[in-house]
Amino acid sequence: MMIDNAEGLVFRPPSEARSFILRVTIGCSHNMCTFCAMYKDSKYRVRSLEEIDGIIERAAQAYPFVRRVFLADGDALVLPTDDLIHILKKCYATFPNINRIGAYATPADLNRKSPEDLKRLREAGLGIVYMGIESGDDEVLRHVKKGTTGALTVKAGKKALDAGMKLSAMILIGLGGKERTKEHALHTAEVVSAINPTMLSALTLIIPGNVPLYEEVVTGKFTPLTARGFLEELHMILSHTDMKNPCIFRSNHVSNLVPVGGTLPMDKDAMLATLERYIPRADNVRPLLNDTGNF
Numbered sequence: 001m002m003i004d005n006a007e008g009l010v011f012r013p014p015s016e017a018r019s020f021i022l023r024v025t026i027g028c029s030h031n032m033c034t035f036c037a038m039y040k041d042s043k044y045r046v047r048s049l050e051e052i053d054g055i056i057e058r059a060a061q062a063y064p065f066v067r068r069v070f071l072a073d074g075d076a077l078v079l080p081t082d083d084l085i086h087i088l089k090k091c092y093a094t095f096p097n098i099n100r101i102g103a104y105a106t107p108a109d110l111n112r113k114s115p116e117d118l119k120r121l122r123e124a125g126l127g128i129v130y131m132g133i134e135s136g137d138d139e140v141l142r143h144v145k146k147g148t149t150g151a152l153t154v155k156a157g158k159k160a161l162d163a164g165m166k167l168s169a170m171i172l173i174g175l176g177g178k179e180r181t182k183e184h185a186l187h188t189a190e191v192v193s194a195i196n197p198t199m200l201s202a203l204t205l206i207i208p209g210n211v212p213l214y215e216e217v218v219t220g221k222f223t224p225l226t227a228r229g230f231l232e233e234l235h236m237i238l239s240h241t242d243m244k245n246p247c248i249f250r251s252n253h254v255s256n257l258v259p260v261g262g263t264l265p266m267d268k269d270a271m272l273a274t275l276e277r278y279i280p281r282a283d284n285v286r287p288l289l290n291d292t293g294n295f
């Protein structure tokens, strides 16, 4: 559900498909990641509380059945804690049937907030944050300008969980290219295991023609994985995870070559077996293409 697309495209996690998408910012304050095209066409701005209150009031009238609200755009948690609490309270007071609010958050957003700030946000009804880990490998993170490190990502994820929020984390298969697939896989497995998020999604890298990483492909500085390479890398990540608490794992996004899902650590062997069945067949599969079709 979405009524607010006058300023650039709107993105939300698949699990928020039925939520009201409340854009508290337009775009992403970071907007530097070399693989990400999501907000390249949006001029970043923070919406005023007055503007947001008006949107909430109109949306609650139009969609009184709304049960969930999702705060966008790319890093809604960048807003000051008091402003976020105002927005959370306004949503709960205005939508008659609401029972959960979620938001995108970068590791830097979470690390800028104190544990007390995060607890206050949880108490005000922020139930889940979605954090893009992308990679646990510092060299990959530096290369793609993610603005964090593996250690800082672990710290951020743990802070969200310690505050009592659910944490849905995303990783990006193929982000190290052929050049760093092993390091990317092993360090990503380390980071996700250290965080042990509530949910973990593995998406497959697709490189559109309008991002800096695409130029690196053209000039030969970055070599995308083959279809087999993507599956082997996911296999390596999964096989090295060491979750102590149940983590719902999904790799069934439209970008993924083979849908895999289950709960870690219990279903790890079954998911690995699924990948092992498909890896030999992947040699004849074209990987997901960029918009030139020439990977």
Ligand code: SF4
Pocket (backbone or CB within 6 Å): 028, 029, 030, 031, 032, 033, 036, 037, 038, 039, 074, 075, 106, 132, 146
């Ligand atoms: S922080 Fe997220 S939304 Fe912003 S540029 Fe990076 S990947 Fe894209």
